[in-house]
Structure formats: C-alpha cells, structure tokens
Amino acid sequence: MNIALIAHDMKKDMMIHFVTAYENILKNHKLFATGTTGKRIMEATELKVHRFQSGPLGGDQQIGAEIANNRMDVVIFLRDPLTPQPHEPDIQALIRLCDVRMIPVATNIATAEILIRSLERGDLQWRNYVKKN
Ligand SMILES: O=C(CO)COP(=O)(O)O
Numbered sequence: 001m002n003i004a005l006i007a008h009d010m011k012k013d014m015m016i017h018f019v020t021a022y023e024n025i026l027k028n029h030k031l032f033a034t035g036t037t038g039k040r041i042m043e044a045t046e047l048k049v050h051r052f053q054s055g056p057l058g059g060d061q062q063i064g065a066e067i068a069n070n071r072m073d074v075v076i077f078l079r080d081p082l083t084p085q086p087h088e089p090d091i092q093a094l095i096r097l098c099d100v101r102m103i104p105v106a107t108n109i110a111t112a113e114i115l116i117r118s119l120e121r122g123d124l125q126w127r128n129y130v131k132k133n
Contacts, residue, residue, distance in 0.1 A: 011078035034059035
C-alpha cells in the first residue's frame with residue numbers, strides 16, 4: 001500500500017514516536033511524505049520515504065495530486081489545529097481529495113493508531129480492487 005505521512009511542526013515529534021512504534025508494519029509499505037516530515041522520519045528510523053516538497057512549498061498539493069490519481073491508499077496527516085498555517089488552502093484541498101477518492105485519512109494520532117492496526121489486519125485490501133478497476 002502507498003502511505004502518505006505528514007505532520008505539522010508541533011506534531012512532528014508525535015509522528016516520530018508513531019513511525020518508530022509501527023516501523024515493523026510501515027517497512028512493508030511504500031512511504032511518501034512532505035519534505036521535512038520525511039527527512040525527520042528517515043533520520044529517526046530505517047524507513048525509506050519518498051519525499052515531496054515541504055508542505056508550505058507545495059508538498060500538500062503534490063500528495064493531493066497522487067490522491068487525485070488514486071495512487072495513495074492511506075493518509076496519516078497529524079495536523080496542528082491550534083496554529084494558523086500559511087498554506088491552509090492546500091491542507092483543506094488535500095483532505096477534500098481524500099473524501100472525493102474515499103481514501104482512509106487520519107488527522108490525529110488516535111485515528112492514526114486505529115488505521116495502522118486496520119492496515120496490519122488487512123482491512124484495507126479493498127483498495128487493491130479499487131485501484132485495479
Ligand atoms: O506543512 C506540512 C503539511 O501541511 C508539512 O510539511 P513539512 O513536512 O515539510 O514540514
């Protein structure tokens with residue numbers, strides 16, 4: 001499965017804890033991330049991550065394009081709801097596209113935990129059928 005990992009600055013440490021805790025699951029998938037999130041993940045783990053631009057420089061839009069092309073299967077986006085972001089429209093667009101394409105998306109750590117365990121259990125296998133057809 002193709003998994004997008006994105007975290008705002010205030011949530012980056014939490015993302016590192018998450019990917020470290022679930023490295024054994026994540027290593028079996030293709031990982032994508034916005035620039036700084038991807039850099040942090042690769043520094044902290046053995047995981048290989050395809051990095052797009054940093055979020056404020058267009059990374060959210062690049063991941064959005066992957067979603068629009070139905071190439072992203074899971075999105076874990078640890079958003080910071082308490083800090084204004086200069087690229088808020090890009091963030092909204094990315095999340096909107098998840099709803100358009102019915103892509104499982106977690107925007108906080110509690111849902112991210114549920115999603116990763118679902119992935120491990122095989123609950124998201126339907127994505128393979130959707131992509132084929
Ligand atoms: O801003 C982001 C998502 O909206 C994240 O971007 P970085 O991973 O480059 O910090």
